[in-house]
Amino acid sequence: MNNAEFVSLILECVRREALKKLVFSKPRDTEVSKISARLVSHRGKRHLAAELSLPGNTVSQKNIPEEKIASEIEPLFESYSQVNLITQLGDAEWKRGKRGEVVLGGDALLRKISGGGFESAIEALDKQKNYILKGDEEFLKKLGVSSADGRIHDKRQGKFRQINKFLENIEDIYKKLPEGEIVIFDLCSGKSYLSFAVYYYLTEVKKREVYMLSVDLKRDVVLWCEALARELGFSGMHFKVQDISTLSTSIAPHMVISLHACDIATDIVLENAVRLGAEIILSTPCCHRYMKDKINAPELKFITNYPHILNKLSEAATDALRLARLRSFGYSVSALELTDPENTPKNTLLRAIKNKGISDAEKASAKKEYEAILKFLLGDGADSYLKGIID
Numbered sequence: 322m323n324n325a326e327f328v329s330l331i332l333e334c335v336r337r338e339a340l341k342k343l344v345f346s347k348p349r350d351t352e353v354s355k356i357s358a359r360l361v362s363h364r365g366k367r368h369l370a371a372e373l374s375l376p377g378n379t380v381s382q383k384n385i386p387e388e389k390i391a392s393e394i395e396p397l398f399e400s401y402s403q404v405n406l407i408t409q410l411g412d413a414e415w416k417r418g419k420r421g422e423v424v425l426g427g428d429a430l431l432r433k434i435s436g437g438g439f440e441s442a443i444e445a446l447d448k449q450k451n452y453i454l455k456g457d458e459e460f461l462k463k464l465g466v467s468s469a470d471g472r473i474h475d476k477r478q479g480k481f482r483q484i485n486k487f488l489e490n491i492e493d494i495y496k497k498l499p500e501g502e503i504v505i506f507d508l509c510s511g512k513s514y515l516s517f518a519v520y521y522y523l524t525e526v527k528k529r530e531v532y533m534l535s536v537d538l539k540r541d542v543v544l545w546c547e548a549l550a551r552e553l554g555f556s557g558m559h560f561k562v563q564d565i566s567t568l569s570t571s572i573a574p575h576m577v578i579s580l581h582a583c584d585i586a587t588d589i590v591l592e593n594a595v596r597l598g599a600e601i602i603l604s605t606p607c608c609h610r611y612m613k614d615k616i617n618a619p620e621l622k623f624i625t626n627y628p629h630i631l632n633k634l635s636e637a638a639t640d641a642l643r644l645a646r647l648r649s650f651g652y653s654v655s656a657l658e659l660t661d662p663e664n665t666p667k668n669t670l671l672r673a674i675k676n677k678g679i680s681d682a683e684k685a686s687a688k689k690e691y692e693a694i695l696k697f698l699l700g701d702g703a704d705s706y707l708k709g710i711i712d
Contacts, residue, residue, distance in 0.1 A: 347402035510535035573598030617700035649688035
C-alpha cells in the first residue's frame with residue numbers, strides 16, 4: 322500500500338464512518354508539532370474536527386468538510402514522518418523511514434472496513450454536551466475561560482472540562498456532605514478556578530449555603546480573586562494570604578479541594594487537610610519531581626534504568642504512597658481519572674473520605690503497610706522522605 326492508497330483508506334474510513342482518530346506526528350518542516358482529528362457531523366454533513374498543536378503550548382481548531390479532506394491531508398504527508406489511523410475495526414500506521422515510506426496494517430484494515438458490520442464512530446458536533454457548567458456563567462467569563470457571549474476559548478477547553486469533571490466527582494459524593502452550611506477549604510488555591518466553580522455549583526445549582534475559604538501565598542492573586550468574589554456577589558467566599566501549614570480554624574472543613582498543587586505542594590495540601598480534620602479530600606496533583614531521584618529499590622532497576630519510564634513510575638508511586646498514607650489516617654481512598662489524558666496529563670483525582678467506623682488497629686495496620694512501601698521504594702532514604710512536611 323503506497324501513500325495514495327493510504328489516503329484512499331482514510332477517505333474510505335471517513336465515508337463508512339469508521340474513523341475514530343487521525344494523528345499526524347513527528348514534524349519535518351512545520352511548527353505544528355501534531356495534528357489530531359476526529360470524525361464529526363455538523364449540520365448533517367461529515368467533517369474532520371482537527372486540533373493543531375502550536376508553539377507555546379497553544380492549540381488551534383479547524384473543521385474540514387468531507388469534500389476537502391483529501392486536498393487538506395495529502396500535503397501533510399510531506400510535513401510529517403508518521404500518520405496513525407485509528408478506527409472501529411483496528412489501526413493502521415504510515416511511517417517515513419530511511420528506506421522510504423511504509424504502511425503497517427493498511428491492507429488488513431481495508432478488508433475489515435470493506436466487510437462492514439460495525440457501529441458508526443461519528444460524533445455529533447452540534448450536540449450539546451451534558452456539562453454541569455454551560456460556559457456562559459459570569460464567573461467563567463471573568464476568569465477568562467469563556468468569552469463575553471459564553472463561548473469557551475479554545476485554549477481553555479481543557480480547563481473547562483477539568484472543572485466540570487471535578488464537579489461531577491462532587492456530585493458523586495454529594496450525599497456525604499452534611500445538612501446546613503457546608504464548609505470547604507481550597508488549599509493552594511491559585512487563581513481559584515475551582516473555588517469559584519464549586520461555590521457556584523453548590524449555591525446556585527444545589528441551592529446550599531456554603532462557607533468557602535481559599536488560601537494561597539500569592540497576595541496579588543488572592544486580592545484579585547477576593548475582589549472578583551465581591552463583584553459577583555459570592556458573599557460566602559473568603560480568601561487568605563497564608564502558608565496553609567500555619568492555617569488554624571475553629572471549624573473543621575467538611576471538604577478540602579485542590580487543583581494542580583505542584584509537586585510536594587500536593588503532599589502539603591493532603592497533610593494539612595488531615596490535620597484540619599477534613600471529612601472529604603479531593604485533590605488533583607500536578608508534577609511529580611520529588612521522588613524521581615530518590616527511588617532506591619534494586620528490584621525496580623529494570624524500570625529505573627530508563628529515565629522516561631522512571632518518570633512514569635515516580636508519578637504512580639508518589640500518588641499511591643499518598644493514598645496509602647491517607648488510609649493510615651482512617652480514610653477510604655481511591656484514584657480516579659479526572660478527564661481525558663488528551664486534555665491534560667495531570668488527570669488523576671485523589672479522593673479520600675473519612676471512614677468513621679475504622680478501628681485503631683486497622684489504622685495501625687495501614688500505617689505499617691505505608692511504612693513498608695516507603696522502605697521498599699526508598700531504602701535508607703525512607704526516613705527522610707518529605708522530612709519537615711510529614712512525620
